[in-house]
Amino acid sequence: MARRRDRAAVNVLDPSPAPPTAPTAPSHTVPGRLAHLVPVLREVGDLKRVRGAGWRGSVAERAFRGAWADLVRGAPVREIADRECAAAVAGARLAGVDARVLRRCGLSPGATRAVLRRSVAEHAGALGERTLRRLLSAVPLAASQGIRQSGVAPRFAEVLCDQPRAGATCPGRARLMAEPPESHGDHCWAVAVYGALLADLFDADPADAFLLGLGHHLHNVVLPDAGFAGESLLGEELTGIMDRLTREQLARLPGALAGRLDGLLAGRGSADDASARAFHAADVLDRVLQVLHHERAAAYSAVTALDDLHLVHASPVSAFHTAVLDAAGLR
Template sequence: MAADAAGADRLSPAALPLFRELGDLKRIHSATAPGSIAERLFVSGWAALVRGDAPAQVMAQVVGAALVSSRLGDLDLAALQALGAGDGAVDVLARAFDAMTADLDPSLRARLRRALTQGRPTPGATPAFVGKLARQPRAGVTCPGAPRIVLQPAENHAEHCLMVAVYGVLASPWHGADPVRVFLAGMAHHLHNADMPDSGYSGEMLLGDLLEAVIERAREASLDELAAANPALAETIREALAPIAGDQTPEARAFHVADVLDRVLEIEQHMRAARLSMGIVLDEYGLVHDGPVKAFHDRILADAGLA
């Protein structure tokens, strides 16, 4: 996933398939726990940060886990070991990681790959804003003067923040940005929506001159919660958020690559699903795949008029 040859800081369309696949972590669930994998990585990532784990370690664990989970779902290190995979568990994770990351920046790739042995961050206590963001839905598509376009299932703010954090790390080498600072900005950039329901662009325009003050008050409430749990982390988060109001720093540019791509790719996902055909499912994806009874399965589908 290299930058465009025309410029080291330009996005290449070749990166989009990886970003699309990662974005589906918002829609992958299992019986292990409530919520999507993206939501749970957001929550456990904040738990690790709040208890004092090094942000660089949390970044590598979360992003590495996201890359692996895109292929393995909730078959993470802990699940594989519990199922008896033993020392082979890390090998399984490494195969999934390698399948996803051939085009990543080599230095970043090596950094994330080393974190696979640590597994996902361990869940723990979090400030109230973390749970609120997991319950707070995104607005959908809004435009002043037009009705809202509601797309279901709606993503929540935890899922969006997690994906912006992950995408931002992957985009960091294109801009020479510090991936840890970009990760923290992504995880924290919607702190205000813990207490501020999302009315989208339409609501922002209707708030008018009140918008900035309302956002600031809501963000400060979350930062105060964070400061009560970990004062040093709260200051680090403030520093990570400071440049993203513009695009002047490498970290801000990497962040905005991630933010705008997740906003648009989330809507594109709904459009792609609407265009899905039986030919794609059966012919390209092999829904009825090779096996000892495939011929009989194919006959059943032909008899039913489904193939």
């Protein structure tokens, strides 16, 4: 109900007529268990906003570059997909405390694996059994990131981490800017991980869903994102532009990898294939969760921090902290 009122309010502020809606395609069955995974996806998506000293960009962007670096050096797509999903789900609670940090802090390989496994298990109730087994099996791969040397990411991965997303736009309306914008590296990484996490629900290949998510915005290496509003103005030129620019980047990939990604991109025009369904579910969920993040951030209050998130949490000195706040009139 609240969102309907909000929509009505927007119409008052901007009385431009809404664009005609496209005909609705026949619905596909969507697994009911999808709702159980949304809280995990929401937390994983917050890695688009987690940063650390000495890093370039967010945790998500660093993982995006690392995944592409390993892909171009020939690492198996399935191995990378499972590793990135395990690291992402562990990072949902650990944030920037990843395998690299744990090893730098002096933890042994075994202790590092134990921490990551414990963090993945935090979401055991939301993840399906098959997905959970896959992630726990991939923890050693995620833990190995603390000791192996990272490769060099292709240039397009770096550019996509610099290319901002347009956010929600609508033809015929002024755009609403939500700051700070996410990057295409952030979004593509999130869609790749979401797709692989959703793959078991759709009986899809996690590697295909991951690779499709990782590579579905190659055209934005050159084309700034103008959103739905700008794309509608490109009209019949849009398809040709996207195809030409995508092929420019595919030509920079190793032949087998380029061929596999090209085939996946060709099949994303519908939701008939299982991997395409996992990808489209991941894509739309990330777009909506990103908007909901801005809504939640705008509604953030001291009550949220103090009561819901226990900013002043239990500790040997928490009673003193509480007394200080009471004396200061802040509680």
